[in-house]
Amino acid sequence: MEELFSYADDLGPAKIIHIYEPSSTLKAILVIDNLACGPSIGGVRMAPDVSVDECFRLARAMTLKNAAAGLPHGGGKSVIFGDPKMAPADKEKLIRAFAWAIKDEQGYIAGPDMGTDEVCMAWVQDEIGRSVGLPPEIGGIPLDEIGATGFGLSAATEVAMAAAGMELAGARIVVQGFGSVGKHAARFLGDKGAILVGASDSKGTVANPAGLDVGRLMALKDAGQSVTESTDGEILDGDAVIDIECDIWIPAARPDVIRMDNVERLRTKLIMQGANIPVTAEAEAVLHDKGVVAVPDFIANAGGVICASVEYHGGTQAGAFQVIEEKIRHNTEAVLQRSRTEGVTPRRAAVDLARERVRAAMALRRWS
Numbered sequence: 236m237e238e239l240f241s242y243a244d245d246l247g248p249a250k251i252i253h254i255y256e257p258s259s260t261l262k263a264i265l266v267i268d269n270l271a272c273g274p275s276i277g278g279v280r281m282a283p284d285v286s287v288d289e290c291f292r293l294a295r296a297m298t299l300k301n302a303a304a305g306l307p308h309g310g311g312k313s314v315i316f317g318d319p320k321m322a323p324a325d326k327e328k329l330i331r332a333f334a335w336a337i338k339d340e341q342g343y344i345a346g347p348d349m350g351t352d353e354v355c356m357a358w359v360q361d362e363i364g365r366s367v368g369l370p371p372e373i374g375g376i377p378l379d380e381i382g383a384t385g386f387g388l389s390a391a392t393e394v395a396m397a398a399a400g401m402e403l404a405g406a407r408i409v410v411q412g413f414g415s416v417g418k419h420a421a422r423f424l425g426d427k428g429a430i431l432v433g434a435s436d437s438k439g440t441v442a443n444p445a446g447l448d449v450g451r452l453m454a455l456k457d458a459g460q461s462v463t464e465s466t467d468g469e470i471l472d473g474d475a476v477i478d479i480e481c482d483i484w485i486p487a488a489r490p491d492v493i494r495m496d497n498v499e500r501l502r503t504k505l506i507m508q509g510a511n512i513p514v515t516a517e518a519e520a521v522l523h524d525k526g527v528v529a530v531p532d533f534i535a536n537a538g539g540v541i542c543a544s545v546e547y548h549g550g551t552q553a554g555a556f557q558v559i560e561e562k563i564r565h566n567t568e569a570v571l572q573r574s575r576t577e578g579v580t581p582r583r584a585a586v587d588l589a590r591e592r593v594r595a596a597m598a599l600r601r602w603s
C-alpha cells in the first residue's frame with residue numbers, strides 16, 4: 236500500500252480517487268492535489284492511455300498555475316480512459332457516469348481538456364451543476380473564440396518587453412502553431428503595433444520579413460485551410476519556424492519543441508510560452524545563460540483558466556478580459572522582477588512564487 240503515497244509531498248495530493256462504474260464501463264481517475272486556495276479547477280482529459288502519474292502531474296501543474304494566477308482555486312485534474320472520438324452517444328454516457336461519480340467531490344470543478352469540450356462540460360453541469368468551460372447558451376464564456384489565452388499572452392508580452400527596455404511597436408513576432416492561442420496572440424499584439432514575420436501550423440510555415448497580414452491568415456485558418464496556403468510570404472517547412480529571426484518567439488503548439496538539439500537555432504530576444512512546456516528544462520537554462528527571457532507557460536498562458544474562473548463566479552466576457560489583463564500583468568512583473576533580483580530563471584521564480592502563495596494559503600487553513 237505504501238506506494239500509493241509515493242506522490243505525497245508538502246503540498247499534496249489531498250486525494251487520488253479511482254473510479255469504476257460497471258454499467259457504463261467507466262474507468263477514471265480524479266486527483267485533487269491542493270485545496271488551500273479554494274475548490275480545485277482542472278480539466279477532464281479523455282485518452283486511451285492516461286495514467287495516475289499523468290493525472291497527478293497535471294493536477295500539481297494546476298495547483299501552481301491557479302496559485303500563480305492569483306485565483307481562489309486549488310489544483311485538480313481527472314482522466315477518463317477511452318477514445319475521445321468514440322460514438323457521441325457512448326461518450327455522453329461515459330461523461331454523465333463520470334459526473335455522477337464525482338458529484339460529492341465538492342473540491343473539484345471540472346473543465347475541458349484534451350478529448351473533452353464545452354458539450355461534455357454541459358453534460359457534467361446537467362448532472363451535478365458544477366463545471367466550467369460551458370457553452371454560451373448556459374452561461375459559458377467561449378474562451379477560445381474570444382481569444383482569452385492569446386489576450387493574456389499579449390498582456391504578458393507587453394510587460395516583458397517593457398522590462399527588457401524594448402518597444403512593442405515595430406517588434407517582430409513569430410508564432411509556432413497558428414491555432415486558438417497563437418492566432419489571437421498575433422491579433423492582439425498586432426493591435427499594439429507588433430509585426431508578424433512568421434507563422435506555422437501542422438502543415439508548414441509562412442514567412443515574410445516585411446510582415447504578414449494577421450487578418451488574412453486568420454481567415455484562412457477559420458476556413459479550415461493552412462497558413463501554407465497564404466500568398467503573402469515564402470512557404471517553408473514546419474521546422475523552419477525556429478530559424479526565423481525575430482524579437483519575440485511564441486510557441487503555441489506542442490510540448491518540448493525547443494530542446495538541446497535545436498535551442499541554438501533560435502534568433503530571438505524573448506520567448507512567450509503559449510503552449511504548455513514548449514521548452515525543455517535544459518534548453519531553458521541555455522536560453523537564460525544567453526540572456527534570452529523565457530516567460531513560463533503557466534504565467535503567460537493563464538488567460539484561459541482565469542476566464543474559466545470568472546465564468547464560474549458568474550462574471551461576463553468584458554469582466555474576464557479585465558481580470559486577465561490585471562492578473563497577468565501583475566504576475567509577469569512579479570516573476571521577471573524576482574528572476575532578475577535572485578538571478579534565477581523566470582520558471583524557477585514563478586514556481587517559487589506559486590509555492591509560496593499555496594503555503595501562505597495553507598497556513599490560513601486548519602486542514603488544506
Ligand code: NAD
Nearest residue numbers: 384412413414415416435436437487488509510511536539
Ligand atoms: P489549437 O488546436 O487551436 O491550435 C494548435 C495549432 O498548432 C494548430 O494550428 C495546429 O495546426 C498547430 N500545430 C500542431 N502541431 C504543430 C507542429 N508540430 N508545429 C507547428 N504547429 C503545429 O490548440 P490551442 O488551443 O491553440 O492550444 C495550443 C497549445 O496551447 C497547447 O499546448 C495547449 O495545451 C496550450 N494552451 C491552450 C490554452 C487555450 O486556452 N486554448 C490555454 C493554455 C495552454
